[in-house]
Amino acid sequence: MLQTGRVWRGASVSAGGQAGLPSGFAALDEQLPGGGWPAGALTEILPAHEGIGELRLLGPALARLSAQGRTLAWIAPPYLPYAPALAAAGIALPRIVIVRTTHARDALWAAEQALRSNACGAVLCWLERPRYPDLRRLQVAAEGGDAAGFVFRKPVAVNESSPAPLRLSLATDAGGLAVHILKRRGGPLTRPVLIPALAAPFSSPYTQQHAQQRAQQQTRHALDRLSPAAAAARTVRLAHA
Amino acid sequence: MTVAAATAIAPRLRVKPRDAAGETEALLTLAAWCGQFTPNVALEFPDTVLLEVSASLTLFKGLEPVLHALRSGFKDMHYSAQIACAPTPLAASWLARVGAAHAVDQGISLESVLAGLPVALVDAHTQTHTQTQGDWLDAFEKMGISTIGALLAQPRAELTQRFGHALCERLDQALGRIADPRIWVVPPEQFAANLELPAEVSQAEALLFAARRLLLQLGGFLQARCCGVQRFSLRLAHRERTTEIQIGLVTPSRDAEHFTLLLRERLGATALPEPVRSMRLEAADIQPLPGGSQPLFAGFGTGTGGEKGDWQRLVERLRARLGGEQVGGLALAPEHRPERASLSVNSVSSGAGLGAKQLALRFGDRPLWLLPEPRPLPELGAAPQHEGPLALIAGPERIESGWWDEGGVKRDYFVARTQALSYVWIYRERQPAGRWYLHGLFA
Numbered sequence: 001m002l003q004t005g006r007v008w009r010g011a012s013v014s015a016g017g018q019a020g021l022p023s024g025f026a027a028l029d030e031q032l033p034g035g036g037w038p039a040g041a042l043t044e045i046l047p048a049h050e051g052i053g054e055l056r057l058l059g060p061a062l063a064r065l066s067a068q069g070r071t072l073a074w075i076a077p078p079y080l081p082y083a084p085a086l087a088a089a090g091i092a093l094p095r096i097v098i099v100r101t102t103h104a105r106d107a108l109w110a111a112e113q114a115l116r117s118n119a120c121g122a123v124l125c126w127l128e129r130p131r132y133p134d135l136r137r138l139q140v141a142a143e144g145g146d147a148a149g150f151v152f153r154k155p156v157a158v159n160e161s162s163p164a165p166l167r168l169s170l171a172t173d174a175g176g177l178a179v180h181i182l183k184r185r186g187g188p189l190t191r192p193v194l195i196p197a198l199a200a201p202f203s204s205p206y207t208q209q210h211a212q213q214r215a216q217q218q219t220r221h222a223l224d225r226l227s228p229a230a231a232a233a234r235t236v237r238l239a240h241a
Numbered sequence: 242m243t244v245a246a247a248t249a250i251a252p253r254l255r256v257k258p259r260d261a262a263g264e265t266e267a268l269l270t271l272a273a274w275c276g277q278f279t280p281n282v283a284l285e286f287p288d289t290v291l292l293e294v295s296a297s298l299t300l301f302k303g304l305e306p307v308l309h310a311l312r313s314g315f316k317d318m319h320y321s322a323q324i325a326c327a328p329t330p331l332a333a334s335w336l337a338r339v340g341a342a343h344a345v346d347q348g349i350s351l352e353s354v355l356a357g358l359p360v361a362l363v364d365a366h367t368q369t370h371t372q373t374q375g376d377w378l379d380a381f382e383k384m385g386i387s388t389i390g391a392l393l394a395q396p397r398a399e400l401t402q403r404f405g406h407a408l409c410e411r412l413d414q415a416l417g418r419i420a421d422p423r424i425w426v427v428p429p430e431q432f433a434a435n436l437e438l439p440a441e442v443s444q445a446e447a448l449l450f451a452a453r454r455l456l457l458q459l460g461g462f463l464q465a466r467c468c469g470v471q472r473f474s475l476r477l478a479h480r481e482r483t484t485e486i487q488i489g490l491v492t493p494s495r496d497a498e499h500f501t502l503l504l505r506e507r508l509g510a511t512a513l514p515e516p517v518r519s520m521r522l523e524a525a526d527i528q529p530l531p532g533g534s535q536p537l538f539a540g541f542g543t544g545t546g547g548e549k550g551d552w553q554r555l556v557e558r559l560r561a562r563l564g565g566e567q568v569g570g571l572a573l574a575p576e577h578r579p580e581r582a583s584l585s586v587n588s589v590s591s592g593a594g595l596g597a598k599q600l601a602l603r604f605g606d607r608p609l610w611l612l613p614e615p616r617p618l619p620e621l622g623a624a625p626q627h628e629g630p631l632a633l634i635a636g637p638e639r640i641e642s643g644w645w646d647e648g649g650v651k652r653d654y655f656v657a658r659t660q661a662l663s664y665v666w667i668y669r670e671r672q673p674a675g676r677w678y679l680h681g682l683f684a
Contacts (some may be wrong), residue, residue, distance in 0.1 A: 009646065034458065041297070048661070049663060050629075050663055050666065050682060051610065051662075051683060051684050052661075052663045052665045052684070053660075053663070053683075053684065054684055055609045055610075056609070056683075056684060057684035058530060058657030069554040071555075073555075077610075079610035079611060079612055079613070079681075079682065080583065080610065080612070080613055081583075081609065081610070082579075082583050082607055082608060082609055082610075082611040082613045082681060083571045083572060083573045083574075083582065083583035083584065084579075084582050084583060084607045084608065085606075085607035085608055086607045086609065087573055088606075088607060089609070093570070093572060093573060095573045096569065096570055096571050097552065097555075097556060097568065097569075097570060098568070098569055098570065098571065098585070099559055099561060099563065099567060099568050100567045100568075101499075101567065107560075108565055109562070110559055110563065113555060113559060114555060114559075115557060117551075117552075117555040117558075119551055119552040119555045120552065120555070133323065133428075139353075159539070171659065172662035172663060173662075199316070200510065200634075201606055201608070201656070201664050201683035202606055202635070202656075204640070206605045206606075207606040207635045207656060208635075210605070210633050210635035210636055210638075210656075211460060211635040211656070214633065214634065214635060214636075221310040
């Protein structure tokens with residue numbers, strides 16, 4: 001039973017059960033049971049606030065799933081998923097199914113259907129204040145297949161009990177994104193996992209160049225405010241027409 | 242027996258006028274449904290369907306599976322049927338009419354089986370012999386002949402002299418001595434089936450129970466023609482009005498169970514204004530669908546890590562309940578204006594992407610979340626504010642486009658960092674009093 005992952009020792013990270021989906025970040029994979037995102041189970045992600053990097057955290061795993069031809073279901077996303085950014089992250093756009101719902105129970109129903117149908121590789125859902133029985137249903141639906149379910153919740157839910165076998169809370173740190181593992185199949189982790197690669201969302205060479213120039217400029221401005229050279233060396237403008 | 246006499250015997254009897262047209266339509270629909278077992282289906286009005294199954298026995302691995310499928314199919318469609326088999330169509334029709342559930346094998350003599358049947362069967366309507374000789378039965382009674390066996394025992398010459406060639410022809414056809422060619426039914430090009438409900442129904446589950454019969458008929462019809470449908474519509478007739486429920490599929494299918502699931506979701510989401518009296522199922526868009534590539538089960542695997550489901554079936558199911566516009570996919574558009582570069586497409590396609598690599602390299606970073614409408618930001622000392630002062634990190638990236646239609650934009654885009662160390666995508670309009678707007682979040 002240790003091997004199948006139904007029982008795990010409290011002191012070590014469980015290595016049994018289904019192999020996890022590699023997250024693309026080695027520091028995180030070391031701390032996750034199964035070496036990655038759990039397939040056939042629910043993972044709760046509680047970002048400290050929206051836009052902290054929760055989607056970029058999943059980016060490599062989603063890109064790998066879509067490359068394998070698995071469908072990715074997005075249930076009730078709070079904003080519009082932006083196609084150019086997703087394409088730049090390597091996620092194949094034809095594999096994405098977006099479900100917009102008006103009621104919370106419709107979102108829950110859609111998530112359960114997506115998990116139970118075993119037709120998706122990953123199901124991402126944003127639920128409004130889900131209760132324990134609702135999450136339990138999603139967990140049971142996920143266990144019937146090998147889809148990775150991700151539920152995004154508000155940070156106030158940190159202290160609520162939840163049936164999800166993996167719970168992460170995300171916060172920003174000076175050196176990158178700090179992932180606190182609140183619950184996992186294995187021993188507890190007191191230190192957060194720091195992922196420097198998610199510090200800033202710059203992957204395009206243009207943005208990186210701009211950021212560097214701006215940073216340099218600001219230090220230069222502080223030193224010589226009225227120098228004409230500084231005024232001439234303004235930001236390089238990238239013109240689109 | 243008159244109606245008055247019948248009502249006197251059974252006071253709670255409900256009397257309805259006979260709907261000959263409805264019976265004919267039902268018989269034709271059933272004949273089309275039976276086409277999934279054999280292409281040779283003939284009719285004997287008003288109530289007999291003949292299937293010539295000798296060529297299909299290898300596919301179905303014997304007679305018993307065919308009979309079993311017929312019985313369960315009729316039961317699901319709520320028709321009560323008497324099924325009998327014989328080497329000749331006339332003998333099979335007589336056996337079924339009597340209610341003898343015989344399956345006559347080659348070894349047993351047909352004569353001995355037919356011998357016990359009442360002689361009135363010989364006089365019944367058939368496709369080829371449409372005239373009943375009313376005086377035959379009287380003559381048989383006077384001659385003391387009550388079974389077919391007794392009739393067969395009579396000498397042929399005398400029978401021909403007394404009753405004409407027709408009687409002997411019929412007996413010979415029943416025994417297989419001469420041929421009995423039948424006209425095979427050709428299934429119609431489109432499917433349409435009616436169902437009158439015995440009482441007014443207003444509950445979705447009861448409607449589904451009734452509609453299931455029609456869906457099974459549709460499934461059998463499609464199976465017989467080796468086709469599938471991508472769209473079908475169910476018309477519910479109320480007292481004065483009609484409600485139409487249209488169900489669309491991502492790929493053509495002929496799976497009646499899947500249709501039932503989709504209809505259940507749609508009926509659950511539809512509010513009916515009045516109780517329903519009758520329903521009509523129509524499917525006009527029939528497309529050829531070869532059998533081999535269809536999954537056997539509609540993909541709702543319950544095993545651990547079991548069968549891979551069909552994402553198309555999932556999308557159909559979600560659309561049936563939530564509405565077609567709520568479920569869609571994403572596509573790239575070759576547009577500089579950010580709000581138009583990401584398209585929400587209704588058809589979740591499996592086609593190739595649109596040169597994503599080229600687009601990604603040419604521009605700056607794009608946020609993963611885009612706000613549906615750019616949100617104006619308050620300014621404090623010429624610096625935009627969003628949960629505190631924003632620090633501009635990268636930019637400006639000028640986008641000027643769309644001067645050819647009303648959506649012209651002239652914006653300078655920046656990547657900014659909030660107090661909480663998360664990144665947002667903001668822009669300032671290139672106008673004299675340009676305001677700052679929040680357009681996206683880098684998640």
